[in-house]
Amino acid sequence: xxxxxxxxxxxxxxxxxxxxxxxxxxxxxEVLALDTQRRGVIGQTEDLKAKRNKVSDEIAAxxxxxxxxxxxxxxxxxxxxxxxxxxxTLKDLDDKIRYILVRLPNFPADGVPMSLNEDDSREEYKWxxxxxxxxxxxxxxxxxEALGILDFERAAKVSGSRFVYYKGAGARLxxxxxxxxxxxxxxxxxxxxxxxxxxxxxxxxGTGQFxxxxxxVYSINNEDQEETLIPTAEVxxxxxxxxxxxxxxxxxxxxxxxxxxxxxxAGSAGRDTRGLIRMHQFNKVEMxxxxxxxxxxxxxxxxxxxxxxxxxxxxxxxxxxxxASGDASFTSAKTNDLEVWLPAQDRYREISSCSNCTDFQAxxxxxxxxxxxGKPQFVHTLNGSGLAVGRAVAAILENYQxxxxxxxxxxxxxxxMGGQTVIAAED
RNA sequence: GGAGAGUUGGCAGAGUGGUAAUGCAACGGACUCGAAAUCCGUCGAACGGGCUAAUACCCGCGCGCAGGUUCAAAUCCUGUACUCUCCUCCA
Numbered sequence: 001x002x003x004x005x006x007x008x009x010x011x012x013x014x015x016x017x018x019x020x021x022x023x024x025x026x027x028x029x030e031v032l033a034l035d036t037q038r039r040g041v042i043g044q045t046e047d048l049k050a051k052r053n054k055v056s057d058e059i060a061a062x063x064x065x066x067x068x069x070x071x072x073x074x075x076x077x078x079x080x081x082x083x084x085x086x087x088x089t090l091k092d093l094d095d096k097i098r099y100i101l102v103r104l105p106n107f108p109a110d111g112v113p114m115s116l117n118e119d120d121s122r123e124e125y126k127w128x129x130x131x132x133x134x135x136x137x138x139x140x141x142x143x144x145e146a147l148g149i150l151d152f153e154r155a156a157k158v159s160g161s162r163f164v165y166y167k168g169a170g171a172r173l174x175x176x177x178x179x180x181x182x183x184x185x186x187x188x189x190x191x192x193x194x195x196x197x198x199x200x201x202x203x204x205x206g207t208g209q210f211x212x213x214x215x216x217v218y219s220i221n222n223e224d225q226e227e228t229l230i231p232t233a234e235v236x237x238x239x240x241x242x243x244x245x246x247x248x249x250x251x252x253x254x255x256x257x258x259x260x261x262x263x264x265x266a267g268s269a270g271r272d273t274r275g276l277i278r279m280h281q282f283n284k285v286e287m288x289x290x291x292x293x294x295x296x297x298x299x300x301x302x303x304x305x306x307x308x309x310x311x312x313x314x315x316x317x318x319x320x321x322x323x324a325s326g327d328a329s330f331t332s333a334k335t336n337d338l339e340v341w342l343p344a345q346d347r348y349r350e351i352s353s354c355s356n357c358t359d360f361q362a363x364x365x366x367x368x369x370x371x372x373x374g375k376p377q378f379v380h381t382l383n384g385s386g387l388a389v390g391r392a393v394a395a396i397l398e399n400y401q402x403x404x405x406x407x408x409x410x411x412x413x414x415x416x417m418g419g420q421t422v423i424a425a426e427d
Numbered sequence: 428g429g430a431g432a433g434u435u436g437g438c439a440g441a442g443u444g445g446u447a448a449u450g451c452a453a454c455g456g457a458c459u460c461g462a463a464a465u466c467c468g469u470c471g472a473a474c475g476g477g478c479u480a481a482u483a484c485c486c487g488c489g490c491g492c493a494g495g496u497u498c499a500a501a502u503c504c505u506g507u508a509c510u511c512u513c514c515u516c517c518a
Contacts, residue, residue, distance in 0.1 A: 042476050046487045053446080053487090056499050060445035069498080076498040245437090245473090366473085373482065374453090376473070 001363045002104050004035060004097070017107040020114040020325035031100045038093040045086040052079050102205075103212050106360040108325040109333040116326035121337075127308065128317030130341050131399050138405075139344035140397035141275035144170060146405055147425050150276070161273070162265060162280040164390075169423045173396070173409075174283065176416030178258045178389045181285040181310055185386060188306055190256035190287060195236035197259060198227040203239040206365030208331035208357075215266045229262035233286035234383040241290060242365040245376055251369055252291035252299055256386065258283060276390040277349060283389035289382040292369065293359065296380035300356040303384040304336050307352040310387055313412045316395050317341040319348055333358045338387075340395045351391045354384030 007014045007028060015025040055072050062069040113120045144150030149170025155163040166174050182192055198220065204210035209217060209231060218229040230236060237255045246253070261284045272278035287306060291299045304320065311318045318340045328335040332355035339348035362368070362378035371377045400408045407423045414421055 039476065042487080046476065049488085050486055052498080056445070059498060063445070073498040080498065368473090375482070 001102055001360060002107070003359075003363065004031070004101060007032060008035060014107070018104065020108055020116065021105045021328075022116055022326055023104060027100055027104070031097055034093055034097045034100075038090065038097060041086055041090045041093065045083055045090060048079055048083050048086070052076055052083065055079075102364075105330045106333050106357065108328065109356070109358070112322060112328070112334050113324040115324040118324055118327040120324040121327055122322045122324075124320045124322060124336070126317070126319040127312065128315070128341070130317045131343060133343065133401075133403075135403045137343040137398060137401060139275060140342075140394040142344075143397045143401055143405065143407060144276075147407070147423055149173070149423065149426075152274075160280070162278060164276060164279065166393075168426050169417075169420070170393075172417060172420075173413070173423065174389060174393055176409075176413045177392050177396070178283055178285055179416050180313075180413055181386060181389070181392075182256060182258060184310055184313070185256040185285070185287060185306065188254075188309075190254040190306075193233075193237060193240075193255050193257040195230075195233055195240075195257050195259060197230050197236075197262075199230055199235050199239065201226055201228070203235055203242065204228050206239045206242050207235045207361055208329075208364060209235065212330065216264055218262050218264060230259060231263050232261050232284065232383075233257040233259035234288055237286060237288040238361055238367075238381055238383065239365055241367045241379075243367075245368045245370060246290060246379060248292070248369045248371070251379065252289055252295060255288045256285060257288075258285050258389075260284075276394040279390060282391075285386050285389060287384045287386040290367065290379045291382070293377070293380050296356050296358060296382060299380075299382055300334065300336070300354060303354045303382055303386075304338070307338055307354060307384055307386045310392075311338065311340060311351070314392070314396065314410045316392075316399055318351070329353070329355060331355070331357045331360050333360070340391065341399065342395060343398050343401075349391065349395075350388075351395065352385040352387045355382060357381045357383070 002014075011028060011032060015028050018028065019025065055076055059069045059072050059076070062072075108114060113122050138146075141150060141152065145152070147169070149167055151165040151167055152163075155165050158165075186192060201210055204217070209228075217231050220227050220229070236259075237257055240255070241253075260281050262281050263279075265278060265280060268278060276282070287303055289299050289303060308318070308320070318338050321337050321339065323332075323335040323337060335353055335355040337350050338352040338354070340351040341347075342349050358380050359378035361381045367379050367381070368376040369379050396410060396413075397407055400410060402408060402422075405425070409417050409421050409423065
């Protein structure tokens with residue numbers, strides 16, 4: 001959530017920033033007009049409340065002295081009615097302001113390409129050698145199905161499209177990959193977490209998915225209680241400290257967690273219909289950081305580095321891009337995507353998204369620390385995939401495929417595969 | 428699933444209609460070469476508004492949350508969330 005004070009004090013700056021995210025300036029004008037009204041009403045109602053408090057003291061004093069106070073009581077009855085009326089107006093204004101405010105995205109940070117077109121995302125650098133093949137490389141789903149380690153058909157029977165069974169060495173490979181990721185993050189000082197996979201609406205609001213993106217997730221209604229399947233471990237990890245003041249000496253805090261991520265993929269019908277790229281349920285190792293505002297840009301670099309390190313150790317070619325303002329997620333001030341090379345698609349595909357959310361989530365989720373003056377301030381939150389596991393498996397299958405249809409296991413994963421160095425057809 | 432108890436400031440803990448005791452912690456000062464102890468004083472989260480150079484001052488709000496009754500609610504009423512205990516069930 002944005003600080004309305006910033007909108008109030010720097011309206012033109014805010015409009016320019018949000019225009020690059022597709023927000024109409026009319027909304028800003030509207031929220032500022034409501035804010036002006038609101039402050040006017042607050043002044044009136046608080047004056048009346050001050051008066052009521054004062055007279056109530058007098059009434060109390062008279063009652064104690066066994067004197068008659070019926071005049072004041074009668075007068076206060078009217079005041080009470082006026083207050084009730086003004087408070088109702090105020091609540092209405094608050095609701096209207098909040099409705100707009102919670103739907104405004106974060107301001108893009110300096111240095112972010114200011115464009116609504118995702119093609120204006122900027123490539124920062126490339127790493128690694130793309131593999132060359134003396135045969136036509138197959139897509140990972142073809143390889144996986146041929147080896148009998150991925151089964152999309154039976155998953156479709158049991159669950160529907162965009163689900164998969166990993167089988168045998170495939171399941172083992174998935175496990176090898178995420179164990180490798182978690183172990184590497186542990187070495188970098190991340191605290192490993194296992195989180196709830198069902199969260200409440202307050203949590204979904206805190207990380208910015210609600211109220212705007214309810215159609216992207218799976219929600220479960222039980223009686224009058226609503227829970228949502230997490231679309232990313234970012235939700236339970238960031239909300240871990242919701243409504244808390246973190247002791248400043250604990251910062252920065254780094255969490256990592258493996259979890260399934262559940263996404264409805266509404267609106268992406270027809271895109272990436274085959275393979276592991278776009279699933280309703282996929283595994284992801286997530287990294288989340290909480291830090292002081294002055295450290296967040298440095299921590300974003302650390303986050304990107306920690307994600308890159310995994311790809312480098314796996315020997316997978318990738319590049320790093322800075323997303324254009326219009327393409328970054330709702331909560332993000334700046335997002336750097338890591339895109340891994342997929343030979344069969346002959347292009348880079350997102351495998352990690354690292355974002356600095358500045359104080360945007362912290363304000364929603366009320367996550368603070370005490371500054372040197374002891375005053376509570378919002379922390380900055382960051383999140384990044386480290387990495388998407390299914391897409392990593394897809395990348396391994398495609399980049400490490402051999403002419404005979406087998407797949408070589410990347411060296412760092414061999415210990416995690418119990419010494420197995422090659423996946424060949426099993427059945 | 429059933430029954431009961433609870434939720435008050437950083438922590439502990441009073442307060443059953445008149446507007447949040449007290450203790451600890453914290454902060455300032457005194458004493459001291461310095462510290463501890465002691466003494467004196469200050470301080471009650473977070474938030475909103477006003478006035479500002481201001482973290483000063485004034486006001487509102489504030490006793491899990493949301494409503495209601497009342498001139499007035501931590502206190503009474505209704506709903507709800509969570510925690511604990513016992514029973515039941517259970518991986």
